[in-house]
Amino acid sequence: MLAVILGLLLSAISFADxxxxxxxxxxxxxxxxxxxxxxxxxxHFEVIFPKEIEKQAQRVTHLLEVAYPLVTxxxxxxxxxxxxxxxxxxxxxxxxxxxAPRRTEWYVxxxxxxxxTNTEWLKTLAIHEFRHVVQFQKTRQGFNKVFEIILGxxxxxxxxxxxxxxxxxxxxxxGVETALTKGGRGRLPLFERDLRALLLSGHDFDYDKAHLGSxxxxxxxxxxxxxxxxxxxRNKHGDxxxxxxxxxxxxxxxxxxxxxxxxHFLTGIKFEEFYRTTMQDMIxxxxxxxxxxxxxxxxxxxxxxxxxWVNYLYPQAVGKDKFFSLKKGLSYIDQFVLTDxxxxxxxxxxxxxxxxxxxxxxxxxxxxxxxxLDPRWGxxxxxxxxxxxxxxxxxxxxxxxxxxxxxxxxxxGEFILYIDWDEKQGQRIIVRKLDGKEVYRLNxxxxxxxxxxxxxxxxxxxxxxxxxxxxxxxxxxxxLSQEETSLLPKTVSNLGFISTHQERVLIESPASGIxxxxxxxxxxxxxxxxxRFGAYSPSVYQDQLVYSDYTDHGMNIVIKKLPWxxxxxxxxxxxxxxxxxxxxxxxxDIDKDFFNSEKYPVTDYSQLDNAINFHSWVLIAPxxxxxxxxxxxSRDILNKFTLAVGANYDLNEQEAQGFVTAAWSHWYPxxxxxxAYGGRNEExxxxxxxxxxxxxxGTLEGGIQVPWKKITGRFLQSFNxxxxxxxxxxxxxxxxxxxxxxxxxxxxxxxxxxxSFISRTARRDLNPSLGIALLSHFExxxxxxxxxxxxxxxxxxxxxxxxxxxKHHSFFxxxxxxxxxxxxxxxxxxxxxxxxxxxxxLEESRKYSGNYMFPLFYPDWHISRYAYFxxxxxxxxxxELTGNYRGFNYHAASTGWEVLLDTxxxxxxxxxxxxxxxxxxxxxEEKTDNYEVFLTTLGGYF
Numbered sequence: 001m002l003a004v005i006l007g008l009l010l011s012a013i014s015f016a017d018x019x020x021x022x023x024x025x026x027x028x029x030x031x032x033x034x035x036x037x038x039x040x041x042x043x044h045f046e047v048i049f050p051k052e053i054e055k056q057a058q059r060v061t062h063l064l065e066v067a068y069p070l071v072t073x074x075x076x077x078x079x080x081x082x083x084x085x086x087x088x089x090x091x092x093x094x095x096x097x098x099x100a101p102r103r104t105e106w107y108v109x110x111x112x113x114x115x116x117t118n119t120e121w122l123k124t125l126a127i128h129e130f131r132h133v134v135q136f137q138k139t140r141q142g143f144n145k146v147f148e149i150i151l152g153x154x155x156x157x158x159x160x161x162x163x164x165x166x167x168x169x170x171x172x173x174x175g176v177e178t179a180l181t182k183g184g185r186g187r188l189p190l191f192e193r194d195l196r197a198l199l200l201s202g203h204d205f206d207y208d209k210a211h212l213g214s215x216x217x218x219x220x221x222x223x224x225x226x227x228x229x230x231x232x233x234r235n236k237h238g239d240x241x242x243x244x245x246x247x248x249x250x251x252x253x254x255x256x257x258x259x260x261x262x263x264h265f266l267t268g269i270k271f272e273e274f275y276r277t278t279m280q281d282m283i284x285x286x287x288x289x290x291x292x293x294x295x296x297x298x299x300x301x302x303x304x305x306x307x308x309w310v311n312y313l314y315p316q317a318v319g320k321d322k323f324f325s326l327k328k329g330l331s332y333i334d335q336f337v338l339t340d341x342x343x344x345x346x347x348x349x350x351x352x353x354x355x356x357x358x359x360x361x362x363x364x365x366x367x368x369x370x371x372x373l374d375p376r377w378g379x380x381x382x383x384x385x386x387x388x389x390x391x392x393x394x395x396x397x398x399x400x401x402x403x404x405x406x407x408x409x410x411x412x413g414e415f416i417l418y419i420d421w422d423e424k425q426g427q428r429i430i431v432r433k434l435d436g437k438e439v440y441r442l443n444x445x446x447x448x449x450x451x452x453x454x455x456x457x458x459x460x461x462x463x464x465x466x467x468x469x470x471x472x473x474x475x476x477x478x479x480l481s482q483e484e485t486s487l488l489p490k491t492v493s494n495l496g497f498i499s500t501h502q503e504r505v506l507i508e509s510p511a512s513g514i515x516x517x518x519x520x521x522x523x524x525x526x527x528x529x530x531x532r533f534g535a536y537s538p539s540v541y542q543d544q545l546v547y548s549d550y551t552d553h554g555m556n557i558v559i560k561k562l563p564w565x566x567x568x569x570x571x572x573x574x575x576x577x578x579x580x581x582x583x584x585x586x587x588x589d590i591d592k593d594f595f596n597s598e599k600y601p602v603t604d605y606s607q608l609d610n611a612i613n614f615h616s617w618v619l620i621a622p623x624x625x626x627x628x629x630x631x632x633x634s635r636d637i638l639n640k641f642t643l644a645v646g647a648n649y650d651l652n653e654q655e656a657q658g659f660v661t662a663a664w665s666h667w668y669p670x671x672x673x674x675x676a677y678g679g680r681n682e683e684x685x686x687x688x689x690x691x692x693x694x695x696x697x698g699t700l701e702g703g704i705q706v707p708w709k710k711i712t713g714r715f716l717q718s719f720n721x722x723x724x725x726x727x728x729x730x731x732x733x734x735x736x737x738x739x740x741x742x743x744x745x746x747x748x749x750x751x752x753x754x755x756s757f758i759s760r761t762a763r764r765d766l767n768p769s770l771g772i773a774l775l776s777h778f779e780x781x782x783x784x785x786x787x788x789x790x791x792x793x794x795x796x797x798x799x800x801x802x803x804x805x806x807k808h809h810s811f812f813x814x815x816x817x818x819x820x821x822x823x824x825x826x827x828x829x830x831x832x833x834x835x836x837x838x839x840x841x842l843e844e845s846r847k848y849s850g851n852y853m854f855p856l857f858y859p860d861w862h863i864s865r866y867a868y869f870x871x872x873x874x875x876x877x878x879x880e881l882t883g884n885y886r887g888f889n890y891h892a893a894s895t896g897w898e899v900l901l902d903t904x905x906x907x908x909x910x911x912x913x914x915x916x917x918x919x920x921x922x923x924x925e926e927k928t929d930n931y932e933v934f935l936t937t938l939g940g941y942f
Contacts, residue, residue: 020659020674020676020699020701021644021659021660021661021674021675021676021699021701022631022644022646022659022661022674023661023674024642024644024661024662024663024672026642026663026665026670026672026705027378027639028376028377028378028665028670028707028709029378029379029639030377030378030379030638030639030640030665030666031050031087031089031377031379031380031638032089032377032380033666033667033668035050035051035089036050036051037049037050037051037604037605037607037638038050038051038054038057038602038603038604038605039602039603039604039605040057040058040061040600040601040602040603041601041603042061042064042065042081042600043081044064044065044068044079044081044082045061045064045065045081045082045083045084046081046082046083046084047060047061047064047084047086048083048084048085048086048605048637048638049085049086049088050086050088050089050423052088052423052424053086053088053108053423053424053425054602055425055595056086056108056122056425057086057602058594058597058599058600059122059593059594059595060084060086060106060122060125060126061600062592062594062597062600063122063123063126063590063594064084064126064130066588066589066590066592067126067127067130067180067590068130069588070127070180070585070586070587070588070590071127071130071131071134071176071180072134073585073586074176074234074239074240074242074243074584074585075134075135075138075242075243075246076240076243077134077137077138077243078137079133079134079136079137080137082102082103082104082133083102083103083104083637084103084104084105084106085103085104085105085106085637085638086105086106086108087105087106087107087108087379088108088109088423088424088425089377089379089380089381089423090107090109090379090380090381091109091354091355091371091381091382091383091403091405091421092107092109092354092371092381093107093109093110093111093112093113093116093121093355094106094107095107095125095128095129096129096132097129097132097133097136099136099153099154099156099157099160099615100152100153100154100157100615100616100633100635101153101613101615101635101636101637102136102153102156102615103637104129104130104132104133106122106125106129108121108122108425109421109425110122110421110449111355111451112355112357112405112406112449112451112452113355113356114188114190114451114494114495114496114497114508115185115188115190115191116185117449117451117466117472117494118182118183118184118185118187118188118470118494119177119181119182119183119184119470120449120466120467120468120469120470121449123181123470123590123591124177124181124184126590127173127176127177127180127181127184127590128173128174128176128177129173131172131173131176131177132169132173135160135164135168135169135172135173135246136156136160138243138246138247138250139156139159139160139163139164139246139250139253140156140159141247141250141251142163142247142249142250142251142252142253143159143250143251143252143253143254144156144159144160144162144163144250144253146254147159147253150618150619151616151617151618151619152614152615152616152617152633153615153616154616154618154633155616159250159253161908161909161910162253162254162255162256162258162908163246163249163250163253163258163259164246164249164259165211165222165226165259165907165909166222166226166909167211167222167223167225167226167229167230168226168229168230168242168259169226170221170222170223170226170227171222171223171224171225171226171227171228171229171230171231172226172230172242174186174191174223174226174227175227175230175231175234175578175581176585178227178578178582179578179581179582179585180585180587180590181470181587181590181591182470182492182591183470183492183494184578185223185227186227186231186577186578187576187578188494188510189510189513189514189515189534189573189574190494190496190510190515190534191223191224191227192224192228193514193515193533193534193550194218194220194224194550195220195224195225195228195282196282196286196533197532197533197550197551197552198218198220198552199279199282199283199286200283200286200287200290200532200533200552201551201552203217203552204279204283205217205219205860206272206862207271207272207275207276208862208865208868208904208907209860209862209868210225210275211225211907211909212868212870212904212907212909212911213870214858214860214870215330215763215764215855215858215870215871215902216307216858216860217309217860218309218329218330218554222909228278228282228577229275229278230242231577231578231581232274232278232281232577233245233274234580234581235577235580235581237266237267239581239584241266244266245259245262245263245266248262248265248266249261249262256905256906256907256908257865257906257907259271260865260907282575282577285575285577286575289513289572289573289574289575290532290573292570292572292573293514293530293532293570293573294530294568294569294570295530295531295532296529296530296531296535296560296561296562296568297560297561297562298549298558298559298560298561299558299559299561300341300556300557300558301315301321301323301339301340301341301546301556301557301558301559302315302323302325302339302341302344302556302557303339303341303342303343303344304553305331305553308329308330308331308553308554309329309330309553309554310327310328310329310330310331310332310553310554310555311326311327311328311329311548311554311555312325312326312327312337312339312548312554312555312556312557313325313326313327313328313356313536313537313548313555314326314356314357314358314359314537314548315537315539315546315547315548315557316359316360316361316366316539316541316546317539317541317542317544317546318338318361318364318390320542321340321341322338322339322340323338323339323340323546323557324336324337324338324347324361324366324390325337325339325557326353326356326359327344329554329762329763330762330763330764331762331763331764331807331808332762333349333714333759333760333761333762334349334350334352334353334714334760335347335348335349335350335714336348336349336350336359336366336388338390339557341557347388347390347393348388348713349713349714350368350370350386350713350714351370351371351372351384351711351712351713351714352370352371352711352760353368353369353370353371354369354370354371354383354405355369355405355406357405357406357452357497358497358499358536358537358539360408360409360454360499360539361390362408362409362410362411362412362413363409363411363412363413363414364389364390364391364413365387365388365389365390365396365409365413366387366388366390366409367385367386367387367397367407367408367409367416367418368385368386368387368388368407369383369384369385369386369404369405369406369407369418370383370384370385370386370711371383371384371711372384372400372401372711373709373710373711375707375708375709375710376668376707376708382400382401382402382403383402383403383404383405384398384399384400384401384402385397385398385399385402385404385407385416385418386398386399387409387413387416387434396434397416397434397435397436399416399432399436402418402420403420403421403422403423404418404419404420404430405418405419405420405421406418406419406450406452406453408453408454408455410455410458411455411458414433414434415431415432415433415434415439416431416432416433416434417429417430417431417453417455417461418430418432419450419453421446425446426443426446427443427444427445427446427449427450428441428442428443428444429441429442429444429450429453429461429477430442431479440479442479442482447467447468447593448465448466448467448468449465449466450463450464450465451464451465451466451472451495452464452495452496452497452498452507453498454498454499454500455500456476456500456503456505457503459478459479459480460476460477460478460479461476461477461479462474462475462476462477462487462498462500462505463475463477463498464495464496464497464498464507467490468593469591469593470492470591471490471491471492472490472491472492472493472494472495473486473488473489473490473491474486474487474488474495474498474505474507474520475487486523487505487520487523488507488520488523488524488525489523493509493510493511494509494510495507495508495509496508496509496515496536497536497537499537499538499539501539501540502540504519504521504565505519505520505521506518506519506520506528506538506540507519507520507525508535508536508537508538509525510574511525511527512527512530512570512571512573513570513571513572513573513574514531514532514533514534514570514573514574515531515534515535515536516528516529516530516531516534516535516568516570517529517535517536517538517545517547519565526567527567527568527569527570528545528560528564528565528566528567528568529545529547529549529560529568530568530569530570531549531550532549532551533549533550533551534549534550535547535548535549535550536548536549536550536555540564543563543564544559544560544564545559545560545564545565546558546559547560607636607638607640607666610636610637610638611636611640611641612634612636612641612643613634613635613636613637614632614633614634615633615634615635616632616633617630617631617632617633618630618631618633618646626650626651626652627648627649627650627651628648628649628651629646629647629648630646630647631644631645631646631647632644632645632646639665640664640665640666641662641663641664641665641666642662642663642665643660643661643662644659644660644661644662645659645660646658646659646660647659647678648678653679653680653681653682654681655678655679655680655681656678656679657676657677657678657679657680657697658676658677658678659674659675659676659677660673660674660675660676661673661674661675662674668706669704669705669706670704670705670706670707671702671703671704672702672703672704672705673700673701673702673703674699674700674701674702675698675699675700675701676698676699677696677697677698677699678696678697678698679694679695679696679697680694680695680696680697681694681695694732695730695731695732696730696731696732697728697729697730697731698728698729699726699727699728699729700726700727700729701724701725701726701727702724702725703722703723703724703725704722704723704724705720705721705722705723706720706721706722707719707720708720712757714759714760715757715758715759715760715770715771716756716757716758716759716760717755717756717757718754718755718756719753719754719755719756720753720754720755721751721752721753722751722752722753723749723750723751723752724749724750724751724752725747725748725749725750726747726748726749726750726779726781727745727746727747727748728745728746728748728781729744729745729746730743730744730745731743744783744785745783745784745785746781746782746783746784747781747782747783747784748779748780748781748782748791749779749780750777750778750779750780750793751777751778751779752775752776752777752778753774753775753776754773754774754775754776755773755774756771756772756773756774757771757772757773758770758771758772758773758801759771759801762808764807764808764855765808765810766808766809766810766853766854766855766873767801767810767812767853768801768810769801769802769803769810770801770802770803771799771800771801772798772799772800772801773798773799774796774797774798774799775795775796775797775798775830776795776796776797777793777794777795777796777830778792778793778794778795779792779793779827780792780793780821781827790821791820791821791827792820792821792827793818793819793820793827793830794818794819794820795816795817795818795819795829795830795831796816796817796818797814797815797816797830797831798814798815798816799812799813799814800812800813800814800815804852804853804854806854808854808855809852809853809854810851810852810853810854811850811851811852811853812851812853813848813849813850813851814847814848814849814851815847815848816831816845816846816847816848816849817845817846817847818830818831818842818844818845819843819844819845820842820843820844821843829841829842829845831845831847831881833847833879833881833892833924834847834849834879834880834881834892834893834894834919834921834924835877835879835894835896835917835919836894836896836919836920836921836926836927836930837881837892837894837921837924837925837926837927838924838925838926838927840885840890840892840925841885842883842884842885842890843883843884843885843886844883844884845881845882845883845890846881846882846883847879847880847881848879848880848881849877849878849879849880850877850878850879851875851876851877852875852876852877853873853874853875853876854873854874855871855872855873856872856873856874856899857871857872858870858871858872859871859872865906865907866905866906867903867904867905867906868903868904868905868907869901869902869903870902870903870904870911871901871902872899872900872901872902873899873900873902874897874898874899874900875897875898875900876895876896876897877895877896877897877898878893878894878895879892879893879894879895880892880893881893881924890924891923891924892921892923892924892925893921893922893923893924894919894920894921894922894924895919895920895922896917896918896919896920896930897917897918898915898916898917898918899915899916900913900914900915900936901913901914901915912935913935913936914933914934914935915932915933915934915935915936916931916932916933917930917931917932917933917934918930918931919931919932
């Protein structure tokens with residue numbers, strides 16, 4: 001009898017094998033629906049923008065047209081017209097170029113990060129992001145044309161990724177930005193600091209580790225390495241070498257190593273040798289500069305962790321040998337801590353911090369600015385200004401939905417000073433009480449960006465102000481008279497964050513060739529630190545200078561051992577590697593402000609007229625499958641309407657089916673629709689005779705969903721509720737399978753809810769340390785032709801994440817329950833059975849899965865150019881499922897292990913996780929082979 005029961009279980013098919021349209025990956029990165037979009041069109045650009053920022057759009061258009069011949073020159077290619085979307089709803093400062101669909105987007109709110117403020121923000125974007133447009137166009141040649149024919153813009157993206165490594169794209173863009181402006185990142189000691197510290201401290205990693213990263217060691221990002229690679233290439237091999245190597249690499253982009261082979265072919269030098277000689281030359285140049293340094297003596301005041309890279313940022317003394325600081329690193333998410341150098345404790349975990357800057361403790365309180373998400377619109381966000389009382393250990397102020405930044409308390413801890421930058425690109429200086437009451441507001445020109453500020457006295461503040469000509473200035477502002485006084489004349493040199501002590505002004509500056517701390521006195525800078533790699537965030541406590549000093553192990557809290565204001569001297573520590581190739585670039589009119597230039601015509605941008613935008617297509621044929629698929633994908637550039645249209649041809653059945661899928665995200669609820677129809681046939685046996693059963697089949701599904709998200713401290717919350725209705729219609733089918741829809745119309749409405757509350761992860765974390773994720777699905781079907789064919793599905797799945805016994809260990813669990821009513825119709829189960837067991841159909845099932853995942857080691861080991869192993873981890877699991885079918889009980893359980901290898905192949909930047917699993921079935925029907933190899937995303941396979 002048991003054999004018969006198992007036979008019934010294993011032979012039960014899941015959710016009738018019907019034609020369905022593929023689902024779309026829907027995101028919620030849209031702007032609010034009430035924005036009025038305008039556009040400016042030129043020969044090379046279509047600039048699309050909200051009506052209220054026309055002034056900025058006009059300037060951007062002039063900048064781009066001026067930049068076009070300058071930025072295209074050294075890559076020898078001229079891109080076709082591209083849409084540019086100016087985003088003004090976010091507090092983020094960013095920009096990107098992408099494909100599928102092809103466009104560039106700029107977040108126009110100017111940056112305050114010293115690494116990005118040395119050049120006026122829109123000018124930086126015009127050069128850096130347009131250089132990416134040129135790079136994308138450059139790779140549309142050679143074998144990449146084949147990718148493009150097969151896949152459209154998705155093929156372009158594939159060809160780009162196989163032709164040029166990411167460091168080429170970003171490093172080249174930084175190089176051009178540096179050559180064409182007075183303040184690009186290649187001119188900043190801050191930009192090169194991390195790499196300089198590693199190389200001069202003996203951490204001279206091999207190329208694969210530098211390129212593909214590490215969990216064991218901190219590796220500077222590909223912007224930094226790429227800038228030096230591309231700079232040395234242009235200096236060594238000629239002004240147009242980057243164009244030449246891109247041409248060569250694109251011809252054989254079917255080979256993932258084409259870039260490295262092309263470099264060898266063009267120069268006769270292996271790329272690994274180029275990397276090694278470049279690093280050695282940089283070390284030599286920097287050592288010559290370092291030999292002239294007299295480093296300021298200091299005492300470290302934080303806990304040292306040998307095998308980690310940890311940063312203690314923005315330190316503030318709050319007592320004798322007691323310091324408050326923001327801590328982050330490879331093993332840590334952002335957290336504010338108190339430390340005495342021997343022990344430390346976490347004070348609180350902030351939400352995602354917006355525009356980090358020195359957080360100043362005033363009268364036992366500190367103001368911070370967090371990033372606040374809009375619950376629905378991905379392109380709109382806010383600032384959340386909060387004040388934490390260190391003595392009371394609680395937040396005493398919480399100002400929601402502002403557009404503020406750089407918030408700092410006055411010396412009493414009762415008033416919050418901050419800068420408000422709104423959607424219209426207006427700038428204001430605002431002072432509010434802790435209860436939110438506004439006591440001061442001053443409109444300040446948006447043509448001069450305030451990048452740092454602090455209180456000087458009760459009625460005066462000091463600010464770092466940057467103008468359109470890339471000039472920086474330190475000014476004093478009276479809040480009473482609104483009179484400005486210049487404390488430091490305008491300069492093209494970068495100025496970092498500012499702070500005050502007893503009406504004296506301290507500031508970060510790279511004037512010495514390395515970032516150091518200076519006092520602003522009598523209209524000039526007086527150097528008071530001489531750091532090996534960089535000194536930041538000064539404050540004075542009991543006549544001692546407290547600041548952050550950078551090392552190869554991260555940022556330390558230090559105290560200067562000399563009198564706090566004793567003058568220090570160092571100079572000429574910076575090596576301008578860019579100078580040789582920059583001499584060949586022409587700046588043209590890139591430094592003009594263009595406000596008095598002739599205006600371009602402005603017209604309405606119609607979202608309806610541009611809703612259909614087919615950008616990619618997919619052609620898939622055997623040997624990948626027995627079905628030939630042709631599919632075209634459309635998405636408008638504002639991401640409001642997505643459409644997929646296609647057809648399948650089954651070589652086995654010799655039948656065709658068509659489908660269409662669409663999603664509309666213009667309003668708060670997101671609407672989706674899926675439809676498919678076509679012919680089917682299969683061989684069936686009726687009364688002992690083989691018969692060819694031919695029928696027509698179609699499905700129609702419509703849904704509406706409401707998304708929501710929120711950041712709460714270190715946790716990200718998200719919720720999505722979707723309701724839907726599905727119709728399955730089958731005509732002329734003769735199948736005798738009682739679980740198929742046969743000559744009828746099944747109507748199946750339902751609902752699905754998802755909720756998650758997940759903590760942020762550190763670089764080394766395998767899973768969130770804490771979190772819960774819930775999924776609930778209900779669906780009920782009935783034949784609306786009147787036949788007695790019914791079915792229902794109710795499924796709940798909960799995932800719980802808990803910390804393990806050691807750092808980066810994860811103990812995560814799954815609890816699932818599912819119930820089906822099987823009245824001659826079965827739905828596909830949403831619960832995976834225990835690993836190592838065969839699938840069965842159950843009317844009711846309960847599942848538990850326990851997983852303990854932990855890192856084994858970080859090898860950072862490579863096999864020539866072909867494979868790089870970054871991390872090896874292990875998961876120990878136990879799965880158990882109980883259920884029943886038609887009165888018979890079923891029990892399955894398994895245990896086992898999984899070894900996971902985070903691996904990069906052929907130096908491709910995107911890693912794969914290769915898993916090897918051994919499972920041991922304790923109960924239930926065992927698979928034929930319980931040793932498996934699989935590809936996965938960590939935690940996504942149970």
